[in-house]
Amino acid sequence: MQTLEHFQPSQMIMRPDNILFVSSNGIGLGHLARQMAVADRIAKGQRSVFLTMSYAAATLKQAGYLCLMTSHHRNNGMEVDAWNLALEQEYLVTIEELRPKALIYDATAVFGGVAEMLYRVPDLTSIWIRRPMWRPIHAPFLEHSSRFTLVIEPGELADELDDGPTKAVQSETMRVQPILHTDPCDRLTREAARQALGLPLDATVVCVQMFNGGEYDLGSVRAAVIERLLARDNVYVIEFHSALVPAARATDSPRHLTMNLFPTFRYSNAWDAAVSAAGYNSFHENVIGAVPTLFVPNEGDEMDMQKTRARWALEKGCGLMMCRDDAGQLNGILERLLDNAERESIARRCQAIDWTNGAIAVARHIDALPSVA
Structure with a gap:
């Protein structure tokens, strides 16, 4: 000490x-x-x-x-x-x-x-x-x-x-x-956040936050998500890695950015969608912040009940959900996540949540x- x-x-x-x-x-x-x-x-x-x-x-x-x-x-x-x-x-x-x-x-x-x-x-x-x-x-x-x-x-x-x-x-x-550590109203604007992160204004940006720490490995899902996203023209992927675990290996794509930044939520207006685990902070930030998100729960025994949170978001129309063992559905779920109308619908429901x-x-x-x- x-x-x-x-x-x-x-x-x-x-x-x-x-x-x-x-x-x-x-x-x-x-x-x-x-x-x-x-x-x-x-x-x-x-x-x-x-x-x-x-x-x-x-x-x-x-x-x-x-x-x-x-x-x-x-x-x-x-x-x-x-x-x-x-x-x-x-x-x-x-x-x-x-x-x-x-x-x-x-x-x-x-x-x-x-x-x-x-x-x-x-x-x-x-x-x-x-x-x-x-x-x-x-x-x-x-x-x-x-x-x-x-x-x-x-x-x-x-x-x-x-x-x-x-x-x-x-x-x-x-x-x-x-x-929440950062109130949604205290976030940078889309333009300011993208400028700070070096992201083009006209691209579709997806934030991926699935840490590889703990006993429940989401590494294969993370890799598949990034591969499928980068296969689409004009889609950028940005990842923020935890200070507690080593950064996951980045791809060679110039449209794949990785960095360590806190608080990441302050910059969340920069991305159009997110793929994230469903821990307490990330879940509530994304839902209350109206960030259209595909939740991939970490179901490790040492974790809280992330699958329950993800299921609530799906049932309420406040997010999408995919478990690690359902990776065969990934293409279809990403199609929904990248659909403008679907994202607008999710964001609208999230914005209706009364919160202080x-x-x-x-x-x-x-x-x-x-x-x-």
Whole structure:
């Protein structure tokens, strides 16, 4: 763990208004992006400090946040019990130094070291931001809910189809609307975004976001999608790869662009359509942002129920869906995605969704918490 002493003394002046954001790792940026959505909207005069296991921590530093990093036992070779004890001590030292008025935890797993730390500092206001759509395998983590002062559930557009273990305890949470890091109205215009990305104004652009990390490999589908798209005249493919996993191999086509850029949603007016997994952030950005999207769910056991989200989008006419094992239908589905009338119909239904950013409600709740004396 990078300790607080690595920062300049002027940065670490004791303040009663520190907010400590704690998150786990993952193959995407979901946990960090939700926390940044809240931190960006907290009232001035408070300071957000991040303690994360994510290798995308550089994203936080680029945004101007103080960031501390620790590692998961899978990445440092420690035995699980020893790692949890070390994790507990690292968190306790950080809390003693920062004296935060609140700890904001965003993860599915509540590690033993986290649960024990919360037990040892019962007066600390702790908030678990716990997105829904859990698989049954994650249900045991719900036993730790009582360790937190409050559990906040970010809204889920596909809530009506959610039959995961968090559904039964939904009434015990503070529920807010879906959380997005970037509001759709804050995106660059089509012209400005295309100019920034080096894309021609008269081309059809499709954004492909299917990371190869995790146990569920979407690499073959990704390759087939890109091959079929580039076989069409005047179609450009742009890919953004995660900071957490190696970039997928690019083709030799000048119409295939790859880059690492955050937040990608800020540039989403640049593309006409998208092919994407159905993780919480990418799903809600594309639907609420009215980006016509073919959702290809990552159905790995470690993931949330992405197939349920994709099915909701298909049923509501807010997107298209194709599972990895249905790749034989790819040509027909891409025909629909590239059809102007189909895209306009999808965008129109998405634009009809009533939404305000749940990050605002979470930030206002944190603002109202008492400062530490």
